[in-house]
Amino acid sequence: MDVNSSSDEDxxxxxxxxxxxxxxxxxxxxxxxxxxxxxxxxxxxxxxxxVIAQTRSLHTTTSVxxxxxxxxxxxTSLTVMLPSAVIIMGANYxxxxxxxxxxxxxxxxxxxxxxxxxxxxxxFTAIQAPLKYATLVTKQRTAVTVSLVxxxxxxxATMPFTLGLDYAFSRTKGxxxxxxxxxxxxxxxxxxxxxxxxxxxxxxxxxCIANVAYKQAKRGVIVCDExxxxxxxxxxxxxxxxxxxxxxxxxxxLDSHK
Numbered sequence: 001m002d003v004n005s006s007s008d009e010d011x012x013x014x015x016x017x018x019x020x021x022x023x024x025x026x027x028x029x030x031x032x033x034x035x036x037x038x039x040x041x042x043x044x045x046x047x048x049x050x051v052i053a054q055t056r057s058l059h060t061t062t063s064v065x066x067x068x069x070x071x072x073x074x075x076t077s078l079t080v081m082l083p084s085a086v087i088i089m090g091a092n093y094x095x096x097x098x099x100x101x102x103x104x105x106x107x108x109x110x111x112x113x114x115x116x117x118x119x120x121x122x123x124f125t126a127i128q129a130p131l132k133y134a135t136l137v138t139k140q141r142t143a144v145t146v147s148l149v150x151x152x153x154x155x156x157a158t159m160p161f162t163l164g165l166d167y168a169f170s171r172t173k174g175x176x177x178x179x180x181x182x183x184x185x186x187x188x189x190x191x192x193x194x195x196x197x198x199x200x201x202x203x204x205x206x207x208c209i210a211n212v213a214y215k216q217a218k219r220g221v222i223v224c225d226e227x228x229x230x231x232x233x234x235x236x237x238x239x240x241x242x243x244x245x246x247x248x249x250x251x252x253x254l255d256s257h258k
Contacts, residue, residue: 027088027089030088031085031088031089034081034084034085034088035081035082035085037077037081038077038078038081038082038085039077041073041074041076041077041081042074042077042078045070045071045073045074045077046074048066048067048070049067049070049071049074052066052067061122061137061142062119062122062123062126064142064146065115065118065119065122065142065145065146065149066119068111068115068118068146068149068150069112069115069116069119072108072109072111072112072115072149073108073112075104075107075108076104076105076108076109076112079101079104079108080101080104080105080108080109080175083097083101084101084175084176087169095166095167098167098168098169098176099161099166099167099176101167101175101176102160102167102175102176102177102178103157103158103160103161103167104157105175105176105177106153106156106157106160106177106178106190106194107153107154107156107157108153109153110152110153110156110157110190110194110195111149111150111153113194113195113198113199114148114149114152114153114194114198115149116198116202117198117199117201117202117205118145118146118149120201120202120205120206120209121201121205122137123205123209124205124208124209125137127209127212127213128208128212152193152194153194156189156190156193156194159186159189160178160179160186163183163186165178165179165182165183165186166178166179166182167179178190
């Protein structure tokens, strides 16, 4: 009996050890993935901002919204992804730190989503009404829009503190997030105002842009030089390229809102 009981205990100990090894391996993989994504986002967005800042031909209205998007993603990588990677490895954190990280997550993540929506609206305006673009997209309206990209998420991120909600670390997401179950109304506001509505607007705008591009590619173009103009009919390859571009754009929009 003693031999059997000791062997059973050894088997249980080996099972627990193997489970612990698997858990540690998963933690290391999770940490490496989050750290890699954070570094890629950090370097990529810094390059985007640098290129736009140093290239005068890129100083356009579209670039203003792209910079707003890059800044939001840059702040997300610095204040959300990198600290989350450290917490995943078992670093200690208190309630106040988790609240700060959760605030940054809602603020900058929602700002990125809204910035994507503003880019889609601006591009649709440029394509659908090119002659009225200068009067519709002015510097004042651009400044107001960029301000709203920061103000709306700021209000959403501040609401948990005013409503008495707690930010808690979610092991499944690897992030500090608000306790949405404590206030379903706030969860509905964040879901609709910060995800669903911007996602719907972005998809509608890019569908309209894709429709215009497809009609233009199907109709063909008129090419002019110094002597004369000639009609160039559409080609099957161009239509296929438009369809492929639309599919890739739609997939990237959906992935960015996950």
